[in-house]
Amino acid sequence: MKNLLIQHFGYPRECIRILTEEDEGSDFTPTKKNIKDSLKWLVEGSESGDLLVFYYSGHGLQQPDDVTNEELDGFDETICPVDFMQEGMILDDEIHSTIVRPLKEGVTLHAIVDACHSGTILDLDYTYDLQRKDWKSNRPPSKLADNSTSGTSTGLAICLSACGDDQMTSDTDVREFLCSRIYSHDDFPARSSDGSAYFNH
Numbered sequence: 784m785k786n787l788l789i790q791h792f793g794y795p796r797e798c799i800r801i802l803t804e805e806d807e808g809s810d811f812t813p814t815k816k817n818i819k820d821s822l823k824w825l826v827e828g829s830e831s832g833d834l835l836v837f838y839y840s841g842h843g844l845q846q847p848d849d850v851t852n853e854e855l856d857g858f859d860e861t862i863c864p865v866d867f868m869q870e871g872m873i874l875d876d877e878i879h880s881t882i883v884r885p886l887k888e889g890v891t892l893h894a895i896v897d898a899c900h901s902g903t904i905l906d907l908d909y910t911y912d913l914q915r916k917d918w919k920s921n922r923p924p925s926k927l928a929d930n931s932t933s934g935t936s937t938g939l940a941i942c943l944s945a946c947g948d949d950q951m952t953s954d955t956d957v958r959e960f961l962c963s964r965i966y967s968h969d970d971f972p973a974r975s976s977d978g979s980a981y982f983n984h
Contacts, residue, residue: 784838784895785799785801788836794836800821800824800825802817802818802821804865812865813841813864813865814864814865814866814870815864815866815867815870815871815872815873816870817864818862818864818873819873819877819881822837822878822881822882823881825837825882826881826882826885826886826890826892829886829887829890830887830889830890831887831888831889831890832889832890833889833890833891834891834893835882835890835891835892835893836892836893836894836895837882837892837893837894837895837896838894838895838896838897839862839894839895839896839897839898840897840898841862841863841897841898842862842863842898842899843860843861843862843863843896843898843899843900843901843904844860844861844863844872844899844900845858845859845860845861845900845948846858846859846861846872846874847859858948859874859875859876860874860875860900860901860902860903860904860948861873861874861875861900862878862896862898862904875903875904875905875906876906878904878905878906879905879906879907882894882905882940883905883906883907883940886937886938886939886940887937887938888937888938889937889938890938890939891938891939891940891941892938892939892940892941893941893943894940894941894942894943895942895943896942896943896944896945897945898945899945899946899950899951900946900947900948900949900950900951901944901945901946901948902944902946902947902948902949902950903921903944903948904942904944905940905942906921907921907940907942908920908921908922909921
């Protein structure tokens with residue numbers, strides 16, 4: 784992914800941060816703290832015209848939504864840092880509040896998530912099913928009732944998910960899906976009402 788961003792999309796090397804288990808004991812180990820710090824780093828200082836990329840390949844799980852009770856399926860989607868047994872998982876709510884909600888006007892976030900149960904991992908407002916070619920709302924009843932949005936303030940957030948919330952990545956052809964979608968956006972319809980959309984395989 785690093786080479787793809789540098790060689791094909793012209794991202795400066797110094798603007799890319801990678802967290803891997805190989806960097807054990809450093810600030811670049813994917814612990815819960817380091818991941819959350821890096822998510823903040825991603826959006827801090829961004830300006831109109833900036834294109835941000837968040838790529839996660841790892842374990843994803845679900846857990847009952849016992850706090851907000853606003854998940855349509857009753858579950859929070861999560862990503863698993865290396866220390867999740869000690870520190871806990873990172874919830875979709877946390878990811879949303881850290882890298883989606885703060886997006887400024889003119890800033891675009893592309894998230895690519897290769898993990899189980901990653902369908903609505905950013906808690907965006909709409910889901911687009913590429914097979915059915917149809918939109919559906921991901922907004923909880925409370926947001927529908929007052930016509931509010933859980934999307935960005937004024938930016939654009941797009942998430943490519945490897946599978947649906949109720950799926951494991953083994954249920955879909957992840958490599959074919961992610962590779963084809965990174966290079967070709969022909970299948971992507973526009974959804975600009977609030978700048979928040981998912982594209983699920």
